[in-house]
Amino acid sequence: MESKFDGGLLGLIGHGLLAALVTIFTLGIGTPWAICIMYGWQTKHTIIDGKRLSWDGKGIQLLGTWIKWLLLTIITLGIYSFWISIKLKQWIVKHQHFAD
Numbered sequence: 001m002e003s004k005f006d007g008g009l010l011g012l013i014g015h016g017l018l019a020a021l022v023t024i025f026t027l028g029i030g031t032p033w034a035i036c037i038m039y040g041w042q043t044k045h046t047i048i049d050g051k052r053l054s055w056d057g058k059g060i061q062l063l064g065t066w067i068k069w070l071l072l073t074i075i076t077l078g079i080y081s082f083w084i085s086i087k088l089k090q091w092i093v094k095h096q097h098f099a100d
Contacts, residue, residue, distance in 0.1 A: 007045030015041040032066050033059030035088075043096050057095030065091060 019034035026033075036059045043055040069087065072080040 001049035003048045003050075005042075005046055007041065011041060011045070030059070032062035035059075035092075036062060039092050039095075048098075052099045054097050054099040055095060056097065057092065062091065 015037055019037045022030040022037065023034045036055075036057050040055040040057065043053045046053045065087075069080065069084050073084070
């Protein structure tokens with residue numbers, strides 16, 4: 001079986017620009033939506049063993065988690081911030097599936 005990525009440069013630039021604008025114009029509050037824009041595009045263009053991946057993550061879902069992480073970071077005086085990177089990766093992978 002073949003695994004590949006079939007996204008193009010223009011799609012990457014366009015989605016990256018859109019994600020940046022969402023983040024900038026919302027003063028960072030839209031970062032969860034920007035993350036979903038980028039990972040959604042990347043996931044939808046990924047084929048593993050001949051099966052295309054799909055994405056079901058939503059910015060509003062990540063926003064709730066984002067707020068929880070922020071509160072945990074504040075409560076633990078910054079210690080929880082060391083776990084945010086791995087928690088974000090876990091959230092992203094949780095929302096990637098093989099398309100039907």
